[in-house]
Amino acid sequence: MQNDIKKALEVLKSGGVILYPTDTIWGLGCDATNPEAVQKIYKIKKREDSKSMLVLMENPALLERYVDEVPEVAWDLVEISTTPLTVIYPGAKNLAANLIASDGSVGIRFTKEDFTTRLLQRFRRPIVSTSANISGEKAPAFFDEISEDIKEQADYIVEYRQDDVIPAQPSSIIKLGPGGQIDIIRK
Numbered sequence: 001m002q003n004d005i006k007k008a009l010e011v012l013k014s015g016g017v018i019l020y021p022t023d024t025i026w027g028l029g030c031d032a033t034n035p036e037a038v039q040k041i042y043k044i045k046k047r048e049d050s051k052s053m054l055v056l057m058e059n060p061a062l063l064e065r066y067v068d069e070v071p072e073v074a075w076d077l078v079e080i081s082t083t084p085l086t087v088i089y090p091g092a093k094n095l096a097a098n099l100i101a102s103d104g105s106v107g108i109r110f111t112k113e114d115f116t117t118r119l120l121q122r123f124r125r126p127i128v129s130t131s132a133n134i135s136g137e138k139a140p141a142f143f144d145e146i147s148e149d150i151k152e153q154a155d156y157i158v159e160y161r162q163d164d165v166i167p168a169q170p171s172s173i174i175k176l177g178p179g180g181q182i183d184i185i186r187k
Helices: 002-013 035-045 060-065 072-080 114-123 148-153
Strands: 018-020 027-029 054-057 085-089 106-110 127-131 172-176 182-186
Touching: 002 018, 002 114, 018 114, 027 035, 035 127, 054 060, 054 114, 060 072, 072 085, 072 172, 114 127
Parallel strands: 054 106, 085 172
Antiparallel strands: 018 027, 027 127, 054 127, 085 106, 172 182
């Protein structure tokens, strides 16, 4: 795993795209503060850049660096969640502009998975996490389901967990609105 982290860090720092295992499904990732790197992922996925992508972080204490105001309910949601949860926060900041939704929001998930946690601790910035598929196609449940087209376009493919055949599920998604309003986007 250490070698994978080292190589993935080099790619992330140089503005490249990695194909990596997350706490949910395999994802395409890049530096979430680098607009050129984010654009590469939109191109790989053949996805309109008006469809925002989420970011992974390893520590909730960093949240206020990337969101103007964190609603109180967000802390409770992050603390009590026992499964991967993406929360869409209003008022995104300090991220690539093409990663932020037209309403100014951004989806953030705190990972508890070993590889991504260590990678994020070393990188010290959030990374994009979007399913490793062409937009509109079925998300791969495990590594062997990822298309060759996606694999060929990644700058680095993490070896760790490629043989894991336990089908993974995407995260739940909740959007926070004014006054603590909660909208469930995906269970």
